[in-house]
Amino acid sequence: MSIRASVRALARYQFTPRASSVKLDQNEGPFDLPEGVREAALERLRDAAWHRYPELHPRSLEEAIAARYDWDPDGVVVSNGSNVLLQALVIVAGIGQSVLTVAPSFAVYGMQARLLGAELVEVPLEGAGFALPVDGLRAAMAGRRGIAFLPNPAAPTGNVHARRELSAVLESGRDDWLVALDEAYGEFAGTDHRDLVAAFPHAISVRTFSKAFGLAGARVGYALTSADLAAEVRKGLLPFSFSSLQAAVALAALQNPAYVEERVLQARAERERLVAGLASLPGVEPLPSQTNFVLFRVQDADAVYRGLLERDIAVRRQDHLAGLDGCLRVTAGAPVETDAFLEALQAVLRTEVVGG
Numbered sequence: 001m002s003i004r005a006s007v008r009a010l011a012r013y014q015f016t017p018r019a020s021s022v023k024l025d026q027n028e029g030p031f032d033l034p035e036g037v038r039e040a041a042l043e044r045l046r047d048a049a050w051h052r053y054p055e056l057h058p059r060s061l062e063e064a065i066a067a068r069y070d071w072d073p074d075g076v077v078v079s080n081g082s083n084v085l086l087q088a089l090v091i092v093a094g095i096g097q098s099v100l101t102v103a104p105s106f107a108v109y110g111m112q113a114r115l116l117g118a119e120l121v122e123v124p125l126e127g128a129g130f131a132l133p134v135d136g137l138r139a140a141m142a143g144r145r146g147i148a149f150l151p152n153p154a155a156p157t158g159n160v161h162a163r164r165e166l167s168a169v170l171e172s173g174r175d176d177w178l179v180a181l182d183e184a185y186g187e188f189a190g191t192d193h194r195d196l197v198a199a200f201p202h203a204i205s206v207r208t209f210s211k212a213f214g215l216a217g218a219r220v221g222y223a224l225t226s227a228d229l230a231a232e233v234r235k236g237l238l239p240f241s242f243s244s245l246q247a248a249v250a251l252a253a254l255q256n257p258a259y260v261e262e263r264v265l266q267a268r269a270e271r272e273r274l275v276a277g278l279a280s281l282p283g284v285e286p287l288p289s290q291t292n293f294v295l296f297r298v299q300d301a302d303a304v305y306r307g308l309l310e311r312d313i314a315v316r317r318q319d320h321l322a323g324l325d326g327c328l329r330v331t332a333g334a335p336v337e338t339d340a341f342l343e344a345l346q347a348v349l350r351t352e353v354v355g356g
């Protein structure tokens with residue numbers, strides 16, 4: 001077969017779907033759209049021209065996003081989930097050049113670099129607090145060109161890097177780099193890097209409707225950047241790849257956005273309950289988080305993961321990642337899910353102690 005060697009060598013994306021009733025493994029919102037928003041979306045779908053191609057790029061959605069974030073609509077790029085935008089960025093600025101990120105970070109950056117044949121450079125986060133390695137990133141940028149991906153809030157560690165640190169990295173990349181700030185979890189931390197994107201013409205903020213907007217199934221991501229850069233990034237997306245049906249759902253959410261703030265407050269409250277509950281258990285160390293998930297370290301991640309699954313609770317393993325030995329990740333879900341998770345974890349740990 002003629003599959004390229006770099007594709008053969010690439011590991012599959014690591015996700016095992018679990019049919020657990022308590023699903024805390026993908027950082028989704030725990031509740032579906034409020035009834036009124038769902039109705040508004042259905043109404044738009046009813047009125048859509050299903051037999052026609054969608055707009056080349058969804059102008060009405062770009063304008064609605066621009067209005068919400070006080071941005072130039074020409075600088076808004078919409079795609080089928082932000083993962084597709086990350087890929088477009090590797091296509092337009094990584095192939096034949098470099099993809100730079102931190103470790104650990106979001107798996108898609110490295111996978112797309114390997115798949116598309118860009119040099120992948122990963123600089124480890126620093127210390128127990130997973131600080132941004134500003135000097136290491138600047139050194140890696142020197143003598144190379146390409147696209148740097150910096151998730152902030154950081155994923156999967158959940159911490160937030162200071163604006164001045166991001167700004168220092170952006171300063172270094174002015175001539176030869178694009179810098180993508182992945183703000184998938186920004187709403188939960190209350191952070192927003194529009195000011196950095198406005199200040200640096202090579203910066204782009206990548207965002208998603210999958211997390212705080214609770215629309216992971218609809219597949220809607222977007223980026224905010226300059227009109228110039230937006231036009232280049234759109235070349236990395238397939239024409240007509242964003243359907244009018246997706247646009248309808250995102251527009252309905254943007255017209256009735258009050259629920260998002262409520263959901264964010266609810267996620268923060270559950271996150272704090274998770275951290276407190278985890279900290280009270282012997283041998284469990286929760287790491288600080290400003291997102292809608294919590295990383296926690298246990299002695300035997302494999303045993304705890306399987307014990308939770310047996311009790312019908314799905315979390316995500318992260319213990320294969322650099323610096324995350326023994327770590328699992330749990331999503332801040334509904335209050336009953338937090339209760340069920342903490343209770344099950346306590347039972348698993350008790351069995352482990354008794355059994356061991």
Ligand SMILES: *Cc1c(COP(=O)(O)O)cnc(C)c1O
Pocket residue numbers: 080081082083084106151155182184207208209210211216220221
């Ligand atoms: C969830 C997530 C995304 C978003 O993915 P979508 O394709 O928009 O669902 C992007 N970056 C990070 C760091 C994420 O955690």
